[in-house]
Structure formats: structure tokens, C-alpha cells
Amino acid sequence: MQNQVNDLRSAIELLKGIPGQYIETDVEVDPIDELSGVYRRIGSGGTVKRPTRLGPAMTFNAIKGHPGARVHIGLLASRKRVGYLLGCDPKRLGFLLNEAVDRPVAPVEVGADKALCQEVVYRAEDEGFDIRTILPAPTNTPDDAGPYLTLGMCYAHDPETGVHDVTIHRMCLEGPDELSIYMVPGARHIGHFYEVAEARGEALPISISIGVDPAIEVSTCFEPPTTPLGYDELSIAGALREQPVELARCLTIDELCIANAEYVIEGEILPGTRIAEDRESGTGFAMPEFPGYTGPAVPEIPVIKVKAVTTRRNPIFQTCIGPSEEHTSMTGIPTEASILSMVERAMPGKLKNVYCASPGGGKYLAVLQFCKSQPSDEGRQRQAALLAFSAFSELKHVFIVDEDVDPFDLEDVLWAMNTRFQGDVDVVPIPGVRCHPLDPSNDPSMSPSIREHGIACKTIFDCTVPFSEKHRFVRARFLDVDPKHWVPEFDGE
Structure with a gap:
């Protein structure tokens, strides 16, 4: 599928053939404020002020003040859509x-x-x-x-x-x-x-x-x-x-x-x-x-x-x-690749996946799915988090979860935090580190550890179970069945 796409036009043509991934309008829109205001409600997502949602990519075919012009927005404003465009499981x-x-x-x-x-x-x-x-x-x-x-x-x-x-x-x-x-x-x-x-x-x-x-x-x-x-x-x-x-x-x-x-x-x-x-x-x-x-x-x-x-x-x-899910896709997925590469070189097979989640705009927040398979793995999950900070300097917060937690489901991540995390021992602050100047909290007015704007306290949230305690934290086991036998139209999402 990925070889069908080599420019913007072929990308749009691909999306036209996938239900729910593309829309267009011939109704005139003003590019000054109005166009973004429309798409905010249609599909921008990300850190945009609510109400917003993930939705289809969109082309506006009539632009006020620009006869004959067209504007496309939201091509990458969905991880699922990025998967279609690159021919890969999201x-x-x-x-x-x-x-x-x-x-x-x-x-x-x-x-x-x-x-x-x-x-x-x-x-x-x-x-x-x-x-x-x-x-x-x-x-x-x-x-x-x-x-x-x-x-x-x-x-x-x-x-x-x-x-x-x-x-x-x-x-x-x-x-x-x-x-x-x-x-x-x-x-x-x-x-x-x-x-x-x-x-x-x-x-x-x-x-x-x-x-x-x-x-x-x-x-x-x-x-x-x-x-x-x-x-x-x-x-x-x-x-x-x-x-x-x-x-x-x-x-x-x-x-x-x-x-x-x-x-x-x-x-x-x-x-x-x-x-x-x-x-x-x-x-x-x-x-x-x-x-x-x-x-x-x-x-x-x-x-x-x-x-x-x-x-x-x-x-x-x-x-x-600017704050849409499109930014998360463009910056977050390369950051995931960088973290996977660095950690894999240091401890092969331990990092199962990474998600640079939307609330961090693809830059500030990463969820690491780490596998402890033997007693000596205890503590290495935090080493992996330190390597993540080295792989991407603008990263601010790292959450570490076990292999039975879906890092792409933030409700599952927060469940792990609520049942496998204790604030007095599982928070690892790293103060006084250069981060990103666009975070308004990275400022001396927010913390005595910040000497100048752009410096932050990077933090690890270790939501993994200690290896010696894993027997007490087995998730409820359900029968794994294919619901399409009962609901043929079920698409798995």
C-alpha cells in the first residue's frame, strides 16, 4: 500500500478509498481564523482546547480571497491514518x-x-x-x-x-x-x-x-x-x-x-x-x-x-x-523510533513498545512498555527511561508500564499507575535539565530548581510491578474469542 503514495495528491487519493478518512467541502471558508475553527471541531484532536476530536482529513475547495485555491488539513491528524499512508500497523x-x-x-x-x-x-x-x-x-x-x-x-x-x-x-x-x-x-x-x-x-x-x-x-x-x-x-x-x-x-x-x-x-x-x-x-x-x-x-x-x-x-x-494530533504524529513517531533504537542497543528485547502520547504533543511524554523476565531486570526499567531522555532531549515525562499494559491506551496506563505505583518510591525526579522553551511551566517562577526559562524537572513515573511481586498482579483472565462469530460487522475497535 505504501508504494501507491509518493506525493500529497496520491495520499489524498488513497484516503478517499478508505471509509471515514477523508472529506472535502465546496462551501467557501475564510482562511483567517475560520478554516482552523472549522477543522478544530471536525478532526484536529491533540492538545487543542476542547471540544475537539479525531476525525477525517479535509480539503477546502473554496478559499475566501484566493480564487481557485484549495487548502488541505489533517493528513496526519490520526495515528491510524498514518498507518494507512505508510502501510503499517499503527x-x-x-x-x-x-x-x-x-x-x-x-x-x-x-x-x-x-x-x-x-x-x-x-x-x-x-x-x-x-x-x-x-x-x-x-x-x-x-x-x-x-x-x-x-x-x-x-x-x-x-x-x-x-x-x-x-x-x-x-x-x-x-x-x-x-x-x-x-x-x-x-x-x-x-x-x-x-x-x-x-x-x-x-x-x-x-x-x-x-x-x-x-x-x-x-x-x-x-x-x-x-x-x-x-x-x-x-x-x-x-x-x-x-x-x-x-x-x-x-x-x-x-x-x-x-x-x-x-x-x-x-x-x-x-x-x-x-x-x-x-x-x-x-x-x-x-x-x-x-x-x-x-x-x-x-x-x-x-x-x-x-x-x-x-x-x-x-x-x-x-x-x-499547531497543537493538533498532526503534530503528535509527526514528532512523536520519530521520537518513538529513536527511543526504541537506543534502548534496544543497551538491553535487547526488553523494551516492547513506546508511545509518545498526544497530551505531550509528541515531545513531552513517552510511555515505555518494558518486560521484566528475570530478577536481574529489576531496576533496568528505570535505566531504559534514562536512555529515553538521552534519545530525545525535549522529553519531559516518562511512564514505564509492564508488558500486560497497552501503552497506547492511556486509560490502561492510568490503571497501572493507580494499582502498581506508589508516589513516595516510584517517582524519580531529575531537576535542572534543559528541555523545551515552549513549555510555560519550564520557568523559574514555577520551581526553585529552574535557573532559567527552558530548564525543567524531568520525571520518571515507574508504574511497573517489582519482579518479585509479579505473582500478585496477574490481570483477570478472560476467554479469548473472535466476536465476529456473533457480530459479523465487528471491526475490532
């Missing part, structure tokens, strides 16, 4: 990505004849050029600094070594030919490339591909140490599809872009130039981020000067709601 996605990291398939450059993303070209020197009219970028809320690109695959290279990388950043439309770009300090390789270029007094060429194969969107979210500097995450997408990602040469900058993307923005991050992220709106806010809060606008943020926008014919703009 509970085995972490294993699938882990295997892909170990057998990368490098991207290849193709000729202009295969650059579908350049069927239509808008150049900055053209009269009336304005990215705000070319791109039907939505705002999520009335507080947003402006329309944002939330699913732009940013591709750039180190000006000294030539190594490439692809990452996703929030980018706000700031004017006819300018975007602001927020790069978490010290956490993204393109941020490093920009620092190198700026130190040389040079602009950093960057392409931004929007509307791509979902395998690329998931692969893009790997981080060190799983994918160190110099590892091109597009190689993971190539492994997932068993064929290389095709790249095209940009028209106005010395960089590559994803050849079959719906939109590509070509530009340069300017050296020594900063603006206020909310320069156009003055709201003081940026946009809703994955923890569920609207982040503050950055007072001094780098600027991308846009040179051109290229598109496919009748392009589909892709977006997401």
Missing part, C-alpha cells in the same frame, strides 16, 4: 521508522522535466508579486501574528561543509516578499547552517516545500542523536518508500527543493537582519504551538527574503493546527 510505526533510519535511501536530483513543482512560476521581480495573495496560508486564531506556514519542509545546506538537512519551522508571512522564521536555539541543524552563514556575512539559501509525501513530513521530524549533523532525513523517507525522494534545482537560488511539492518558496535567510514576529499585527503572540498555548511573538527573529514561488498546476496548500 502500533508498529516506531519500529518501521527505526528500520528506515538504519537503511537510508539517499535523495536524487532530477531534471527540470520532472520538476512538477515548477509548472507555474511567480518571481519577486514580477509586478504585483505578493506571497500573501499567492499562498492561501491560514491563521489559527485571532491572536496570531499573521498567516503562517506550518508544514513547510525547509531545505538548506551548510555553506562550509555542504551537508544538507530538512526541518519544519513556523514561518509568518510578514509582507509581499518576506517571511519570519523561528528556529529553536541549538535544536535544529538549519539553525546551525544559518549561524555559519551569518558569521561569514552571507545569506543562507533556503527552499520551503509545501504539500509533499507524508513520509517526508514524518521523516523530517527526527532529531539528534538519531540523525546527527550531516544526516539528510530525506533518506529516511526514501527508505520508507523504497525509492529515493526526487529533488529539483531551484530557479532563483543555489538550492534544491522537493520536485513534486505543491508549492515551493525560494528565498534567503538574511544575515544580521531581525524583525518582530508580530510586526504586522502587534498582537504580542505568535501562533498556537504543540503544548496547547499560543506562544509569545519573538521580538527579534530572522527574516527570509523571498525570491520566487513556484507551484504545480491547481496546487493544494497544506496546513495544520
Whole structure:
């Protein structure tokens, strides 16, 4: 199934054939606040303020102020849907990505004849050029600094070594030919490339591909140490599809872009130039981020000067709601793969599965399913949790459960916490560790252990049964039967 998909359009076609996974509407929608407001109720899920739910992916075919434009949202806003798109059991996605990291398939450059993303070209020197009219970028809320690109695959290279990388950043439309770009300090390789270029007094060429194969969107979210500097995450997408990602040469900058993307923005991050992220709106806010809060606008943020926008014919703009389940899928599944890889190398066969759950936005919370099969395994479950923190530095809380607990069912996890956990001995705090700046509780005002914003108390919640006590904690045994004999339409969910 996974080889049927190689771009956004084929992904949508696949979903059209699966009941409950896709809808579209011809009713006009305003991209300013309204589009996200609609999808919040249809299917965003995640850490979005309730009421929300998991639901189908959705395409809006009539966008106010953008005749002929279409906007797609929610492609990955369901783990089950990610499974369909990657041809994998949703509970085995972490294993699938882990295997892909170990057998990368490098991207290849193709000729202009295969650059579908350049069927239509808008150049900055053209009269009336304005990215705000070319791109039907939505705002999520009335507080947003402006329309944002939330699913732009940013591709750039180190000006000294030539190594490439692809990452996703929030980018706000700031004017006819300018975007602001927020790069978490010290956490993204393109941020490093920009620092190198700026130190040389040079602009950093960057392409931004929007509307791509979902395998690329998931692969893009790997981080060190799983994918160190110099590892091109597009190689993971190539492994997932068993064929290389095709790249095209940009028209106005010395960089590559994803050849079959719906939109590509070509530009340069300017050296020594900063603006206020909310320069156009003055709201003081940026946009809703994955923890569920609207982040503050950055007072001094780098600027991308846009040179051109290229598109496919009748392009589909892709977006997401910042705190939606889509973020959990994109960041959480690669994190699961990273944890599985690191723990398996240290203690083979002990970690049965990992779930980076939705309440943590795919970054802050992981549930580890650990198997104690002999007395010497006691205590190793906590070592596995420490390794999880090493595998993904932005992780904040780790819950450990036994092999008879489903890590993907948070009610089952909380059941384990209530029947197998004692707060005075099973909480392991690790104070004073760098985490993620978008967590508002990671602040000195919250704890004397926090010296500056972005530092946290990471915590292990050990909800496993001591090995010597396992005989007392056997779950009630039920007869395992197939209910389809009595209810033929039963689908197992």
C-alpha cells in the first residue's frame, strides 16, 4: 500500500478509498481564523482546547480571497491514518521508522522535466508579486501574528561543509516578499547552517516545500542523536518508500527543493537582519504551538527574503493546527523510533513498545512498555527511561508500564499507575535539565530548581510491578474469542 503514495495528491487519493478518512467541502471558508475553527471541531484532536476530536482529513475547495485555491488539513491528524499512508500497523510505526533510519535511501536530483513543482512560476521581480495573495496560508486564531506556514519542509545546506538537512519551522508571512522564521536555539541543524552563514556575512539559501509525501513530513521530524549533523532525513523517507525522494534545482537560488511539492518558496535567510514576529499585527503572540498555548511573538527573529514561488498546476496548500494530533504524529513517531533504537542497543528485547502520547504533543511524554523476565531486570526499567531522555532531549515525562499494559491506551496506563505505583518510591525526579522553551511551566517562577526559562524537572513515573511481586498482579483472565462469530460487522475497535 505504501508504494501507491509518493506525493500529497496520491495520499489524498488513497484516503478517499478508505471509509471515514477523508472529506472535502465546496462551501467557501475564510482562511483567517475560520478554516482552523472549522477543522478544530471536525478532526484536529491533540492538545487543542476542547471540544475537539479525531476525525477525517479535509480539503477546502473554496478559499475566501484566493480564487481557485484549495487548502488541505489533517493528513496526519490520526495515528491510524498514518498507518494507512505508510502501510503499517499503527502500533508498529516506531519500529518501521527505526528500520528506515538504519537503511537510508539517499535523495536524487532530477531534471527540470520532472520538476512538477515548477509548472507555474511567480518571481519577486514580477509586478504585483505578493506571497500573501499567492499562498492561501491560514491563521489559527485571532491572536496570531499573521498567516503562517506550518508544514513547510525547509531545505538548506551548510555553506562550509555542504551537508544538507530538512526541518519544519513556523514561518509568518510578514509582507509581499518576506517571511519570519523561528528556529529553536541549538535544536535544529538549519539553525546551525544559518549561524555559519551569518558569521561569514552571507545569506543562507533556503527552499520551503509545501504539500509533499507524508513520509517526508514524518521523516523530517527526527532529531539528534538519531540523525546527527550531516544526516539528510530525506533518506529516511526514501527508505520508507523504497525509492529515493526526487529533488529539483531551484530557479532563483543555489538550492534544491522537493520536485513534486505543491508549492515551493525560494528565498534567503538574511544575515544580521531581525524583525518582530508580530510586526504586522502587534498582537504580542505568535501562533498556537504543540503544548496547547499560543506562544509569545519573538521580538527579534530572522527574516527570509523571498525570491520566487513556484507551484504545480491547481496546487493544494497544506496546513495544520499547531497543537493538533498532526503534530503528535509527526514528532512523536520519530521520537518513538529513536527511543526504541537506543534502548534496544543497551538491553535487547526488553523494551516492547513506546508511545509518545498526544497530551505531550509528541515531545513531552513517552510511555515505555518494558518486560521484566528475570530478577536481574529489576531496576533496568528505570535505566531504559534514562536512555529515553538521552534519545530525545525535549522529553519531559516518562511512564514505564509492564508488558500486560497497552501503552497506547492511556486509560490502561492510568490503571497501572493507580494499582502498581506508589508516589513516595516510584517517582524519580531529575531537576535542572534543559528541555523545551515552549513549555510555560519550564520557568523559574514555577520551581526553585529552574535557573532559567527552558530548564525543567524531568520525571520518571515507574508504574511497573517489582519482579518479585509479579505473582500478585496477574490481570483477570478472560476467554479469548473472535466476536465476529456473533457480530459479523465487528471491526475490532
